[in-house]
Amino acid sequence: MSRLPENDNKNRIDHYRRKLLGAGAALTGAATLGPGVFFTSIARAKPDAEPVSSEVRWGFLIDTNKCVDNCDKCVTACNDEFNLTGFGRPETDAQWIRTVTLRDKKTGHTTKLPLMCQHCAHPPCVDVCPTGASFKRADGIVLVDKHTCIGCRYCMIACPYKARSFVHETIENQKEYGPRGKGTVESCTLCVHRVDKGEIPACAEACPEKAILFGNMNDANSDIARRMASTASTEIRGDLRLDLGVRYQGI
Amino acid sequence: MKDKSKIQSAGLIAFIFAFFSFEVIAGVPVPDIPEAVKGEECVEETGFMRRNHMELLSHQRDDTVRKGIRTSKHSLKNCFTCHIVKGMDNQPVTAKDPRHFCRECHDYAAVRVDCFQCHTSIPGGAKTTGARP
Ligand code: SF4
Ligand code: SF4
Secondary structure (H helix, E strand, O other): OOOOHHHHHHHHHHHHEEEEEEEEOOEOOOOOOEOOOOEEEOOOOOOOOOOOOOOOOOEEEEOOOOOOOOOOHHHHHHHHOOOOOOOOOOOOOOEEEEEEEEEOOOOOOEEEEEEEOOOOOHHHHHHHOOOEEEEEOOOOOEEOOOOOOOOHHHHHHHHHOOOOEEOOOOOOOOOOOOOOOOOEEEOOOOOOOHHOOOOOOOHHHHHOOOOEHHHHHOOOOOOOHHHHHEEEEEEEEHHOOOOEEEEEOOO | HHHHHHHHHHHHHHHHHHHHHHHHHOOOOOOOOOOOOOOOOOOOOHHHHHHHHHHOOOHHHHHHHHHHOOOOOOHHHHHHHHHEEEEOOOOOOOOOOOOHHHHHHHOOOOOOOOHHHOOOOOOOOOOOOOOOO
């Protein structure tokens, strides 16, 4: 993980160029390394020094038909990625992604799906934040800037998806890329540390059924945009008109 | 009268002299700054870094969090990765240990570093614990 800045940057740019040249051949490179092991990358890795741009809108397209009952691999992957350890208090323990089962009262049909921050284009959590800590990046990723968060938790109340958690305890096992601290609010970061390197989020990588498709919704040639164009998908509580970055199929 | 004040001032001078020479002999306690393991030079000139590292860090912080700029030259991670301090067990010490690079000076200057309430203070951060919420 320790990186030599200059070399690293150069390699990344070369990598980026190579990708551009080979764009026709590999829009999404997914090479199988061994049984069940995938190295998956997204088409465009941003050079380190370049700020994120609003030409990109990162998002998920989740196929609920592929989501298997009793599977929680995406949740486990997220917890491992950020060391989200519990304190035996499910009401308040950090939860960035959870599985939800919906039941149609009339037919009894159930649908299971993973639910995380929906990365709203018009995020209520950002509207209510008194300090500007809750913010949306140019590429659509909604984050908490913990340097300015005062822990008021307005955003937790504003979020229609209960996507945010408050850190109640002193944390000591942070990952290098995942700062977390007592007294601040946190939620799914869309694995921004991975995305900025050209990798896909941990949950999408971990899903054995490939139910979670990650990509740039603004790029008409991306897998996600093509699937969105060819198959019906919907937003959860689309009536709120928040223009979500996470869309679902099969609900 | 004159004699008395002369004796007094001589005594005072002797005292001051003794005080400073004592300090010189004992050594003024200065922080024992851990050397960088990589390379000879810091990312900026040492004197500049001593005075302005906090400005560079907050600038980098805002660029990274808000704009996704991921250059690591002025990153917090870079500070404790270059100036790594290892304990008896040959493992890097965390900011809980007074020998940690950041703490050496900050303890001396009585300035509390808040960074490590949220950030890891060792290269690579914590390992996956496998514990579940
Ligand atoms: S889902 Fe909730 S936390 Fe995520 S952007 Fe929307 S309001 Fe904010
Ligand atoms: S808890 Fe933090 S991010 Fe949420 S509204 Fe309050 S200051 Fe903003």
